[in-house]
Amino acid sequence: MKSVQLIPFFLILFSFVFSQENKSTSEEPPVNTWVRIADSPGDALGREVPPGRGSSWVYSKSDQVFYRYGGFTPRYSNAIFSFNPKTKEWKEVMADDENYPLDRAHGVAGANLGWDEKNKLLWIGLGRRSVNTGKYGIWSYSPSDKKFKYMADSPHQSIQNVCFALDLNLAVFSPPLLSNGYPKNHTYVLDLTTGKSKKVKSIVPIPNWIYSGSYPSIYQKN
Numbered sequence: 019m020k021s022v023q024l025i026p027f028f029l030i031l032f033s034f035v036f037s038q039e040n041k042s043t044s045e046e047p048p049v050n051t052w053v054r055i056a057d058s059p060g061d062a063l064g065r066e067v068p069p070g071r072g073s074s075w076v077y078s079k080s081d082q083v084f085y086r087y088g089g090f091t092p093r094y095s096n097a098i099f100s101f102n103p104k105t106k107e108w109k110e111v112m113a114d115d116e117n118y119p120l121d122r123a124h125g126v127a128g129a130n131l132g133w134d135e136k137n138k139l140l141w142i143g144l145g146r147r148s149v150n151t152g153k154y155g156i157w158s159y160s161p162s163d164k165k166f167k168y169m170a171d172s173p174h175q176s177i178q179n180v181c182f183a184l185d186l187n188l189a190v191f192s193p194p195l196l197s198n199g200y201p202k203n204h205t206y207v208l209d210l211t212t213g214k215s216k217k218v219k220s221i222v223p224i225p226n227w228i229y230s231g232s233y234p235s236i237y238q239k240n
Contacts, residue, residue, distance in 0.1 A: 055103065055106060056101070056106045056108070058108075059099060059108050059110075071089050071090040071091065071127060072088060072089050072090050072126070072127025072128040072129075072145070072146065073086050073087065073088055073089035073095075073127075074086065074087050074088055074128065074129045074130065074131045074145070075087075075131065076131035076132060076133045076140065077133065078133045078135075078138075078140075078161075079133075079135055080135055080138060081100070081138075081161065082102065082103075082104070083100040083101060083102050083103075084100065084101045084103065085098060085099070085100055085111070085131065085133070085140055085161075086098070086099045086100070086101065087123075087126075087129055087131055087140075087142055088125065088126040088127055088128075088129050088145060089127055090127040093116065093125065094118075094124070094125030094126055094127060094147050094148055095114050095125055095126075095127075096112075096114060096115060096118065096122060096123060096124060096125040096126070097110070097112060097113060097114035098110075098111040098112040098140070098159065099111060100161075111161060111164075112159070112164065121166060122157070122159075122166040123142045123157040123159065123166055124145075124147050124154070125147055125148070126142075126144070126145035126146065126147040127145060127146050127147070128145045128146045128179075129142050129143060129144060129145030130142075130143040130144065130145065130179065130180050130181055130182065131143075132182035134158070137158075138160065138161070138162060139158040139159065139160055140158065140159040140160075140161065141156065141157070141158055141159075141169075141182060142156070142157045142158075142159060143155075143156045143157075143180040143182065143189065144156070144172060144179060144180045154171070154172045155168065155169070155170050155171045155172045156168075156169045156170045156172075156180065156189060156208075156210070157169060169210065169213070170189070170208055170210065170213050170215070173206040173208065173215045173217070182210075188207065188208070188209060188210060189207070189208040189210055190206070190207055190208075206218070
């Protein structure tokens with residue numbers, strides 16, 4: 019992975035500490051305070067990719083880095099970056115490809131990410147994208163061999179949102195804004211271990227559409 023030149027006047031990554039018990043020291047940020055950690059890299063043309071434009075993040079415990087995917091710059095990005103919070107260094111894991119090749123995850127804003135600690139895989143699911151940015155559905159990416167794998171189709175053509183649960187063994191899909199006929203009182207559950215999905219009736223109908231994002235990935239297995 020090659021080092022990335024930072025764009026010093028673009029987005030600043032912050033950390034907010036909620037702990038009321040630990041006292042502030044010279045090695046700890048003060049509580050209830052935003053702390054500047056590092057600048058964020060731009061895209062290939064130096065344009066910013068802030069979280070407000072849909073880049074998505076997930077933390078890898080084994081790699082001890084944050085992985086960042088996608089964003090809107092003003093085109094949909096399919097780049098992967100990593101950020102080490104200890105060294106405060108960014109690295110480009112997978113460069114953006116404006117041709118959107120079909121053998122890798124699509125350019126997207128608001129994708130949902132999951133980290134598979136057992137298999138050391140980054141999971142990339144759906145998001146808001148143009149109709150020309152590759153296959154829809156769920157992908158996995160291996161940082162060690164730099165390979166993508168298409169894992170599953172989206173169960174409904176209008177779905178943009180998915181959340182991962184049960185240690186990445188389950189994916190729950192939910193509808194977006196202007197869902198083009200998506201049933202409001204249903205959702206889809208996908209078993210990622212088998213690739214099989216089923217439609218289930220929600221206990222409570224979805225109260226409103228969401229533009230891009232996901233519902234909380236809290237799920238208790240009976």
